[in-house]
Amino acid sequence: MAELVFHTGPMDCGKSTLALQLDYTQSSHGRRGRVFTSQDRSGSGVITSRLGLKVAALEVDAEFDFWRYVIGELTQARRVDYIVCDEAQFYTPEQVDQLARIVDELQLDVYAFGILADFRTHLFPGSQRLVELADRMETLPIGPLCWCGARGTHNARTVGGLMVTEGTQVVVGDTVAGSEVRYEVLCRAHHRRRMTAVRAKATLNPEPLPFDPENF
Numbered sequence: 001m002a003e004l005v006f007h008t009g010p011m012d013c014g015k016s017t018l019a020l021q022l023d024y025t026q027s028s029h030g031r032r033g034r035v036f037t038s039q040d041r042s043g044s045g046v047i048t049s050r051l052g053l054k055v056a057a058l059e060v061d062a063e064f065d066f067w068r069y070v071i072g073e074l075t076q077a078r079r080v081d082y083i084v085c086d087e088a089q090f091y092t093p094e095q096v097d098q099l100a101r102i103v104d105e106l107q108l109d110v111y112a113f114g115i116l117a118d119f120r121t122h123l124f125p126g127s128q129r130l131v132e133l134a135d136r137m138e139t140l141p142i143g144p145l146c147w148c149g150a151r152g153t154h155n156a157r158t159v160g161g162l163m164v165t166e167g168t169q170v171v172v173g174d175t176v177a178g179s180e181v182r183y184e185v186l187c188r189a190h191h192r193r194r195m196t197a198v199r200a201k202a203t204l205n206p207e208p209l210p211f212d213p214e215n216f
């Protein structure tokens with residue numbers, strides 16, 4: 001039986017790496033797949049993994065129709081055995097419905113990868129639809145750690161190291177330090193308290209702040 005599988009986890013837990021590994025394994029055993037992504041942080045039509053892999057992919061925009069695409073391929077005798085979908089949180093609910101139809105009516109496996117929730121802990125519409133329709137969900141086993149050492153589960157958006165709770169749902173970005181707006185994965189308790197690594201360092205550091213004795 002073909003399946004719609006939703007592989008999920010917070011940012012930086014290895015989803016894109018697993019998507020590329022899965023495609024590599026399937027294709028090296030003679031299966032023909034199509035690899036899709038949407039708004040990868042490296043640009044259009046590419047999947048990048050923080051482990052260094054970068055592979056061309058078909059870009060999904062809001063108008064893209066998976067059903068029409070696959071029917072078009074099959075009617076032109078181009079084989080499709082499975083579909084890999086990265087950054088699936090950015091897909092529309094209608095596109096997720098098309099993926100489920102492809103599984104049920106064409107018996108193709110669909111492997112979707114994406115984060116569940118945004119920086120305010122609200123489900124992305126595409127992820128919500130995947131939760132509703134997937135045959136099964138898989139949470140990646142290894143994830144990033146919160147600065148406190150607990151498992152990181154919630155994606156925080158930070159500006160200058162401080163967590164923000166206002167803004168548009170989609171802002172493509174990375175977890176690496178260096179840019180003004182970035183993401184940091186926290187445990188729930190520290191996400192609730194907006195306690196990012198920068199804030200924790202400033203407020204929980206037992207060392208006295210440096211001061212100028214001349215002006216004290």
Ligand SMILES: Nc1ncnc2c1ncn2[C@@H]1O[C@H](COP(=O)(O)OP(=O)(O)O)[C@@H](O)[C@H]1O
Nearest residue numbers: 010011012013014015016017018048049050051
């Ligand atoms: N140099 C490295 N060596 C080993 N693992 C790494 C290295 N750099 C990043 N990783 C791992 O890569 C994973 C992130 O991979 P990626 O596929 O980009 O994640 P996601 O798609 O979930 O955001 C993390 O688990 C991280 O620990």
Ligand SMILES: Cc1cn([C@H]2C[C@H](O)[C@@H](COP(=O)(O)O)O2)c(=O)[nH]c1=O
Nearest residue numbers: 011012041118119155169170171172173
């Ligand atoms: C939390 C959150 C994330 N995003 C963006 C940031 C990245 O471009 C992707 C997630 O990519 P990853 O491969 O899982 O690291 O989603 C966003 O637009 N809005 C958010 O709230």
